[in-house]
Amino acid sequence: MHTYTADVERMARELADFCLSRLAEQAPLDHPCSPAELDRAAGPTVTPGGIGADAALRLWRDVLGPACVSVDHRRYLSFIPSAPTKASAAFDMLVGATSVYSGSWLEGSGAVYAENQALRWLADLAGLPPQSGGAFVQGGTIGNLSALVAAREAALHTRGRPDRWAVCITEEAHSSVKHALKVVMDVDIVEVPGDERGRLVGSTLRQVVDGLPAEVRAGVFAVVATAGTTNLGIVDDIAGVAEVTRAEGWWLHVDGAYGGAALAAPSVRDRFAGVEHADSFIVDPHKWLFAPFDSCALIYRDPALGRAAHTQHASYLDPVNIAGEWNPSDFAIQLTRRARGLPFWFSLAVHGTDAYTEAIERTLEVTRQGADLIRGADHLRLLVEPELSVLVFERVGWDVDDYARWSTRLLDEQVGFVTPSKHAGKVCTRFAIISPLTTADDLALIIDSMR
Numbered sequence: 001m002h003t004y005t006a007d008v009e010r011m012a013r014e015l016a017d018f019c020l021s022r023l024a025e026q027a028p029l030d031h032p033c034s035p036a037e038l039d040r041a042a043g044p045t046v047t048p049g050g051i052g053a054d055a056a057l058r059l060w061r062d063v064l065g066p067a068c069v070s071v072d073h074r075r076y077l078s079f080i081p082s083a084p085t086k087a088s089a090a091f092d093m094l095v096g097a098t099s100v101y102s103g104s105w106l107e108g109s110g111a112v113y114a115e116n117q118a119l120r121w122l123a124d125l126a127g128l129p130p131q132s133g134g135a136f137v138q139g140g141t142i143g144n145l146s147a148l149v150a151a152r153e154a155a156l157h158t159r160g161r162p163d164r165w166a167v168c169i170t171e172e173a174h175s176s177v178k179h180a181l182k183v184v185m186d187v188d189i190v191e192v193p194g195d196e197r198g199r200l201v202g203s204t205l206r207q208v209v210d211g212l213p214a215e216v217r218a219g220v221f222a223v224v225a226t227a228g229t230t231n232l233g234i235v236d237d238i239a240g241v242a243e244v245t246r247a248e249g250w251w252l253h254v255d256g257a258y259g260g261a262a263l264a265a266p267s268v269r270d271r272f273a274g275v276e277h278a279d280s281f282i283v284d285p286h287k288w289l290f291a292p293f294d295s296c297a298l299i300y301r302d303p304a305l306g307r308a309a310h311t312q313h314a315s316y317l318d319p320v321n322i323a324g325e326w327n328p329s330d331f332a333i334q335l336t337r338r339a340r341g342l343p344f345w346f347s348l349a350v351h352g353t354d355a356y357t358e359a360i361e362r363t364l365e366v367t368r369q370g371a372d373l374i375r376g377a378d379h380l381r382l383l384v385e386p387e388l389s390v391l392v393f394e395r396v397g398w399d400v401d402d403y404a405r406w407s408t409r410l411l412d413e414q415v416g417f418v419t420p421s422k423h424a425g426k427v428c429t430r431f432a433i434i435s436p437l438t439t440a441d442d443l444a445l446i447i448d449s450m451r
C-alpha cells in the first residue's frame, strides 16, 4: 500500500484526471439518495480483500459522488454555499498529497508562515492591530467555540469565577454560538432583542444589561455580534455593541463566518464599523472567500489570550511548546491540523487581493439585481432589505407544503437548490449568493419557477 508501483501511478493519474475534469466543467447539481438506494447501487465496499482502485473510483464517479449535492453550483443558493477558485481547489489536492502537518511551527513553519500572511490580510481588513493573529480552524463552529473559551479563560484570570457565566447574544446569532454556550460550555445566554431587522444594537444591549439582576450581570464575560447573519445577511451594530463591551470590560467576539468576507468590498465596508474593536473575529474562507472546505480564520486581538486558553501541555509536546513560536494548535481546540488556510493563501497569492474585492462586489451587484427582480414580481415579496448577499422573500399565498414541493421539484429538475426558511415566524425562502458565477438570469429562472 505504501509503495509507488505502476498500478499506483495509473490510479493516481486517473484520480488527477477526474479532479481536473471536475475543475474544468460545472458538475450538475445532483441530489441526495436514500440509504436503501445507496445500498442497492453501491453495497458493501469495505471488504477483507479490497475491491480495487478501478471499482472504488467507478463507485465514486457513478454512485457516491452524484449522491452529493454540488455546493459550488451557481444555482445552489441555500444555506451558505461555497465557490472555491480553481487555484484554491487545485492547491487543496497538493495539501492532501503532501501530508503537510501544520499544528506546530516546528513541523509546518512554511505552511504556517504562508497562512499567517492570509490571516494578516483579513486582520488588516478588519482594522485589528498589527500584533493580532490566530490560526485557521475547521469552521465557524470551532472558531466561535474557541474564541468564547478564550474569552471565558481571560475573564476567569482577571475577575475570578462567578456563580454562573453568561454571554449576551441575539436570536439571530448562529446556532453554533448558542450550541457552544449552552451545550459545550454550560454558559447562560442573555438574549438581547434585535431591532426590527433582527440586529443587535448598542442601545438595546445597554438597556438589557442595566436591567440584569446583579448576580447575572456579574457573570457576563462576552457579547457576540454577528457580521452577516446566516438567515438574513444582516450586520449587527458592532460599533454600538463595542461601546458597551469596552465600558463593561467584556470581550467582544465578532462572528463574520459568512459576512466577514465583505470587509473587502468597499460598497458595504461601512456596515462593519466597530469591528476594529473586536477581541476575536472569525471569517470562513470556505464561504464567501472562495476556498474549499473546510476553513475558518480565527483572529485574536491579543493572541496571548488565545494561547493562554488553548495551549496543550505534556512532556511529549515540550519540543513544540517553544516560547515565541507560532503554533496554530495554541489558538483553538485542535492539535493535529490540516493546513486549512493554505488553499486560500495560494489563491490569494496567485490572484491578488484586488481580484477578491472584484469577485465579492460582483456577487453584491447580482444580489441588488435580484432584489429588483423580486420587488418587480407580483407573486413575491421581499421581506428584508438586503445588506450583504442574502435575499429573503416570500411567495404570496404559499404555505409550508407549497414551498417544500417547489423546492423538491427545483432539485429534481436540476434547476436549482433553494430551500425554505422562516422569518418572523413565517415560512419564506432565501437566496444566499456567494458565487461570482451566479447571474441575475439564474435568479430570474428560479423566480419564474415560483409563479
Ligand SMILES: Cc1ncc(COP(=O)(O)O)c(C=O)c1O
Pocket: 080, 138, 139, 140, 141, 142, 144, 174, 176, 226, 228, 229, 230, 255, 256, 257, 258, 259, 284, 296
Ligand atoms: C454566521 C455564521 N456563524 C457560524 C457558522 C458556522 O460555520 P461552520 O458551518 O463553518 O461551522 C455559520 C455557518 O453558516 C454562519 O453563517
